[in-house]
Ligand SMILES: Nc1ncnc2[nH]cnc12
């Protein structure tokens with residue numbers, strides 16, 4: 001039985017610039033006179049071949065957004081598309097570094113995104129929250145500036161702090177000070193690891209940082225003791241299976257460790273990461289996992305419940321979302 005498309009979904013891991021459709025990036029590049037030659041394939045998708053060229057393409061696409069209204073449109077468009085796929089709550093990653101590189105004041109960047117989220121909430125009922133990230137490959141100094149910028153502009157929609165980027169570069173400890181500032185400001189933490197690097201990269205994060213969640217973390221599966229530790233400590237993985245397959249971390253969805261991690265007691269959630277870069281969407285992630293692993297709606301709903309429990313939102317928002325989750329019924333058979 002195909003998964004009911006209105007099954008409630010919660011996404012905890014999507015980079016807002018990585019959610020930009022190529023057509024929008026092309027249009028904005030034209031409007032702002034920005035050279036995007038080589039950024040697209042002949043078929044109109046993003047051109048990249050491996051993790052490094054993906055990050056480079058992402059950095060270039062991010063540069064075409066130049067005004068608060070550009071970001072408001074992007075957030076509204078993404079949340080609208082997510083709501084149409086059954087998403088009731090989404091946490092999007094934003095990047096002070098990318099705003100700085102585009103020459104847009106962070107206050108305008110954040111304000112535009114928050115405005116787009118407010119429009120989406122008013123029009124479609126979807127609730128959006130924001131997690132500023134530092135980018136590991138831009139280095140510890142840029143990270144320090146990014147965290148200071150983020151903390152100088154706290155907004156009711158900003159609910160956490162984290163790090164993405166190239167986990168092959170620098171040591172996690174190089175970013176401990178930046179994370180400490182965010183932690184002291186009361187923001188819960190997440191950090192990408194265990195995506196292109198193995199289990200040791202995940203262990204390095206949980207040894208060095210008081211994170212509640214790990215972005216990806218799936219290669220923890222390569223170390224049984226680490227899997228037990230993640231389960232015991234209740235650290236939640238923001239799993240993005242389509243991204244992992246697109247980037248060649250696993251050859252096929254059927255080889256993905258999501259279910260093995262879940263069955264070992266690790267808390268796992270489902271997200272899309274950078275949907276148009278990886279030919280996916282949050283709805284497609286849920287549908288593909290249900291089909292590949294033959295999971296009934298109740299087991300798929302459990303991913304949403306885990307995500308709700310791990311969301312960085314306030315208690316009142318969590319309670320409202322819990323009511324919506326519990327109110328959902330699968331369509332009657334026949
Ligand atoms: N999958 C990913 N890994 C690391 N950094 C990212 N930034 C955007 N997507 C990312």
Ligand SMILES: [Zn+2]
Nearest residue numbers: 015164215273
């Ligand atoms: Zn990511």
